[in-house]
Amino acid sequence: xxxxxxxEIAAGLxxxxxxxxxxxxxxxxxxxxxxxxxxxxxxxxxxxALVAAREADQHYANGTAGLLTGVPMAQKxxxxxxxxxxxxxxxxxxxxxAPYDATVxxxxxxxxxxxxxxxxxxxxxxxxxxxxxxxxSVKNPWDLTRVPGGSxxxxxxxxxxxxxxxATGTDTGGSIRQPAALxxxxxxxxxxxxxxxxxxIAFASSLDQGGPLNRTAEDAALMLNxxxxxxxxxxxxVDRPVPDYSxxxxxxxxxxxxGLPKEYFVKxxxxxxxxxxxxxxxxxxKLGATIHSISLPNVHLSIPAYYVIAPAECSSNxxxxxxxxxxxxxxxxxxxxxxxxxxxxxxxxxxxKRRIMIGAYVLSAGYYDAYYLKAQQIRSLIKNDFLEAFxxxxxxxxxTTLSPAFKLGEKADDPVSMYLNDIFTIAANxxxxxxxxxxxxxxxxxxxxxxxxxxxFEEARLLNVAHQYQKVTDWHLKIPxxx
Amino acid sequence: MSLSPEEVIKISHLARLAIDEQAIPKYAQELSxxxxxxxxxxxxxxxxxxxxxxxxxxxxxxxADVVSETDQRExxxxxxxxxxxxxxxxxxxxx
Numbered sequence: 001x002x003x004x005x006x007x008e009i010a011a012g013l014x015x016x017x018x019x020x021x022x023x024x025x026x027x028x029x030x031x032x033x034x035x036x037x038x039x040x041x042x043x044x045x046x047x048x049a050l051v052a053a054r055e056a057d058q059h060y061a062n063g064t065a066g067l068l069t070g071v072p073m074a075q076k077x078x079x080x081x082x083x084x085x086x087x088x089x090x091x092x093x094x095x096x097x098a099p100y101d102a103t104v105x106x107x108x109x110x111x112x113x114x115x116x117x118x119x120x121x122x123x124x125x126x127x128x129x130x131x132x133x134x135x136x137s138v139k140n141p142w143d144l145t146r147v148p149g150g151s152x153x154x155x156x157x158x159x160x161x162x163x164x165x166x167a168t169g170t171d172t173g174g175s176i177r178q179p180a181a182l183x184x185x186x187x188x189x190x191x192x193x194x195x196x197x198x199x200x201i202a203f204a205s206s207l208d209q210g211g212p213l214n215r216t217a218e219d220a221a222l223m224l225n226x227x228x229x230x231x232x233x234x235x236x237x238v239d240r241p242v243p244d245y246s247x248x249x250x251x252x253x254x255x256x257x258x259g260l261p262k263e264y265f266v267k268x269x270x271x272x273x274x275x276x277x278x279x280x281x282x283x284x285x286k287l288g289a290t291i292h293s294i295s296l297p298n299v300h301l302s303i304p305a306y307y308v309i310a311p312a313e314c315s316s317n318x319x320x321x322x323x324x325x326x327x328x329x330x331x332x333x334x335x336x337x338x339x340x341x342x343x344x345x346x347x348x349x350x351x352x353k354r355r356i357m358i359g360a361y362v363l364s365a366g367y368y369d370a371y372y373l374k375a376q377q378i379r380s381l382i383k384n385d386f387l388e389a390f391x392x393x394x395x396x397x398x399x400t401t402l403s404p405a406f407k408l409g410e411k412a413d414d415p416v417s418m419y420l421n422d423i424f425t426i427a428a429n430x431x432x433x434x435x436x437x438x439x440x441x442x443x444x445x446x447x448x449x450x451x452x453x454x455x456x457f458e459e460a461r462l463l464n465v466a467h468q469y470q471k472v473t474d475w476h477l478k479i480p481x482x483x
Numbered sequence: 484m485s486l487s488p489e490e491v492i493k494i495s496h497l498a499r500l501a502i503d504e505q506a507i508p509k510y511a512q513e514l515s516x517x518x519x520x521x522x523x524x525x526x527x528x529x530x531x532x533x534x535x536x537x538x539x540x541x542x543x544x545x546x547a548d549v550v551s552e553t554d555q556r557e558x559x560x561x562x563x564x565x566x567x568x569x570x571x572x573x574x575x576x577x578x
Contacts, residue, residue, distance in 0.1 A: 099558045192538040206537060235544060236537070304523040315498060322499075324571050329564035335574050337499070345501030353500055357491070357510070358517055360498040374524050376534030381527070383535055416516045432538020456539065 001026045002162045003479065006219040009071045009165060013060060020056035020070025024049050024114050027072050031116065031163045034483055038139050040148075040158040042077045043085050044117035052114045059112060068222065069112030074167040076155050077118035078125055079105050079210070080199040088201045089133040090123045092321050092328045092347035102199025103231045104168060104210050111226045116164050120154030123349045124318065125170055125203045127151050128178055128421040131412050132351045139408070140183060141480040142446055146405040149179030155213045156183040161483040166214045166223055170200060172207045173306055174400075174425025177437035180213055181400035181449020184439045184478060186220050186466060187213045191457050192432035193238035195224075196231035204313035205236070207306075207429040216476055217438065217466035221245035224459060240457065248460045249467040254288030256465065259393030261296045264424055270403040273448050276441035277399050280450050280469065284397070287468055294389045294396070298381040302426040303419060305382070308362050308375035309430070314352075315359025321347060354415060383431040390455040395465055399424060400437040400449035428453050436462045439475035447475070484518040486511050 001023060004012065012018055028046050035041055049072070056070030080086045080098035082105075087093045101109070108115065122132040130138040130153025140148040141161040148157040152169030156179035159167050169176040171189035180187030188211045195210040202208060212223035225246065230239040260281065265274060281291055323329040323343025330346050333339035348356070362371035389396060401421065411418045428435035433453055440450035450469075454462045470476050486494075488507045491514065495502045502510060556569055565572040 096562055099555070099561065232546070238539065238541070239544070298527070301524060301527060304521045307517060307521050308524070323564065324573055325559075326562040326564075333574050336576055338501075339574055340499040341501040344499055348500070353502065354510070354513060354517070356498045356500060357494045357514060361486075361490075361494045361514075364494070364497060371521070373534055374529055376536060377529035377532040378524055378527065379535040380532050381529070383538070415513055416520050419517075419520065430535075430538075 002030055004165065005216055006068070006071055006165050006214065006222050010068055013065070013070050016060065020053040020060070020114060021050060023070070024053035024072050024116070027116055027164055034161055034163060037144060038141060038157045038161055039136050040120055040138050040154040040161070040163060041074070041117045042087055042089065042120050042135050042154070045084055045115060048084070049114050049116050056112055056114060066112050068226065070114060072114045072116050072164060073108060074116045074119050074155065074158055074164040075105060076121055076152055076168050076170060078121060078170055078201045079168060080201070081105050081115070081118065084118065086118070086201070087134070088124050089121045089135055090348065090352070091134045094134065094328065096327055098199070100199060103196035103233060104200060104227055107226050107229070113226070119158055119167050122151035122153065123352050124201065124314070125151040125172055125175055126314070126351050126355055128174065128418055129411065130154065131408065132349055134349060137408055140405050141483055142183065143405065145407055146446070147182070147408055149182035149405065151175040152179050152213060156180060156185055159183070159185055159213050159215065160480055162479065166212055166219060168210060168227070169213045170208055170210045171429065172204050172310060173429050174422040176211050176213060177400050177425050177435055177449065177451060178422060180437040182405040182447065184447030184476065185213050185215060186217050186436070186438045186476060187211065188220050188224060188436040188459065188462065189428060189434060190224065190228060190459050191434045193236050194457065194459065195227045196229070196234045196237050198231055198233040202317040204310040205317060206313060207310060209429070217463050217470055218246070218249060220466070221249055221463045224463070228459070243460050245460050245463050248464050251464045252288065253284065253465065253468050256289040256395070257292055257393040258284055258289050259292050259294035259389055259396045261294050261299065261389070261396060261398055263296050263299045264398035268402055269399060270443060272443040273399050273403060276443070276448055277450055280440045281397065283469060283472055287472065292393050294392060296382070296385040296389060296427065298378065298385050299427050301378045302382060302430055303423060305375040305378040305430060306426045307358065307419060308371045309379065311355040311359035312363050312372050313359070315356045315363065318352070318356055323347070351415070379430045382427055386427070386431045386433055395461065396453040398451050400451040404443050404446035404448050424451060432456065434459045434462055436466055438466045438469065439478070441475055442478070447478070484515060484522060486515045486518065
């Protein structure tokens with residue numbers, strides 16, 4: 001039963017083949033059995049999950065169940081959950097019980113889905129390996145000596161190992177797509193403003209966007225149907241109708257124009273990854289798509305601009321953690337400044353401190369124009385590159401990462417080499433367009449991802465393009481050994 | 484670009500972050516490396532280019548100026564490190 005997709009679980013519940021309590025129990029048992037190896041959950045909410053499952057079963061008995069009632073899922077520990085620890089994988093919030101639900105959490109509750117627990121992540125979503133967690137690293141189920149990617153690494157590892165049929169993620173520079181690629185999953189970062197950020201702990205507010213991590217595009221469409229939509233509590237939420245993402249999955253790809261950006265096929269790209277992407281392109285040609293070479297001339301400036309904008313917004317957002325109103329407070333502060341400094345110094349991990357300091361520096365007097373303004377101007381250039389590209393093509397296709405999962409510890413001591421991991425994913429966040437990663441093959445038994453990017457609010461098209469590929473390939477069906 | 488230990492101390496003060504004195508040279512090195520990466524921005528002339536502050540060209544949404552929140556002081560203060568009669572306690576500021 002643990003290998004069922006969301007769509008299959010929902011169908012099974014409707015057909016009364018099993019109850020929500022039974023399927024919830026299956027996943028809770030698997031978490032107990034396997035998570036010691038992976039460390040993918042920070043909190044498992046077993047009792048609450050079983051209560052919610054029994055409630056769901058009541059709805060099936062009464063005939064009041066919805067499409068997804070009783071289907072289990074997990075939340076990244078960045079989403080606030082009433083009465084449940086919401087740590088953001090930080091010592092700072094180790095004692096934080098959220099007083100309210102994030103809108104994303106409310107929407108899953110309204111759909112009747114059952115939360116199994118909260119998944120591990122890089123602290124405050126800052127990282128690409130899930131090694132920056134106060135609760136320890138997460139291991140990649142495909143190879144326990146390797147990283148699952150980050151920052152949504154716990155979500156990715158848990159879904160890949162079938163400890164939950166889906167988990168939420170957030171993506172500021174690639175934090176859904178990169179772990180999806182490294183764990184053989186389907187992950188989508190929607191258009192900025194499509195999914196509410198209310199109650200999603202802020203890292204870089206102009207880049208952050210929530211989305212689902214799933215095994216199939218069909219499931220991703222179901223989950224985006226739950227997550228997407230206007231929320232008046234988020235001032236950047238976009239008030240625009242949400243299509244039924246499941247309705248267009250089976251559209252034909254005949255005549256679809258796919259663009260391959262030449263800047264994504266660089267010499268640093270693992271040749272075996274390049275070969276897998278070439279093979280995927282050939283599948284798309286068979287499906288009737290036409291392939292076009294395009295250029296995103298400023299995309300190489302994504303990482304430099306990102307490492308100004310994201311830290312600047314992070315230093316501002318994380319100023320709220322002051323040891324006064326909630327979160328960690330140091331012992332015996334001698335005065336107010338000591339209270340601030342030591343609470344923050346002891347409460348934040350090394351990477352968070354680095355980013356806060358970069359942000360404080362670039363925003364300090366005299367440096368604003370040279371750094372923050374310059375980075376935002378480059379952001380305009382990158383955005384314009386995409387707008388030009390989408391005049392020629394419908395979707396953009398390329399690799400999600402340069403290579404498969406790297407070893408735990410391999411890049412942990414070198415922030416810059418870690419940052420370069422997100423070379424292909426950051427541009428979509430800077431431009432605010434939707435991006436997706438889907439399984440596209442294996443290199444030395446490790447999964448690799450193919451990235452699809454679309455124009456603003458074209459999530460339905462990306463899901464359609466992904467689903468058609470998954471109908472003719474079976475990479476997404478592969479299960480890591482030992483789980 | 485190379486950040487000096489004094490600059491690291493200044494930044495950590497601006498950010499109200501206590502950092503271990505022994506870690507200052509390491510921070511100086513790591514932050515300098517990051518700023519070298521950031522310096523690639525200077526390859527391109529951006530004079531006259533309008534900055535992007537928000538990915539979508541839409542105006543900030545406004546709402547009517549009416550009360551929408553109820554008083555939840557007790558609930559919100561449940562997670563506070565130190566509270567007395569509804570006030571957050573901090574070390575004495577005024578002698």
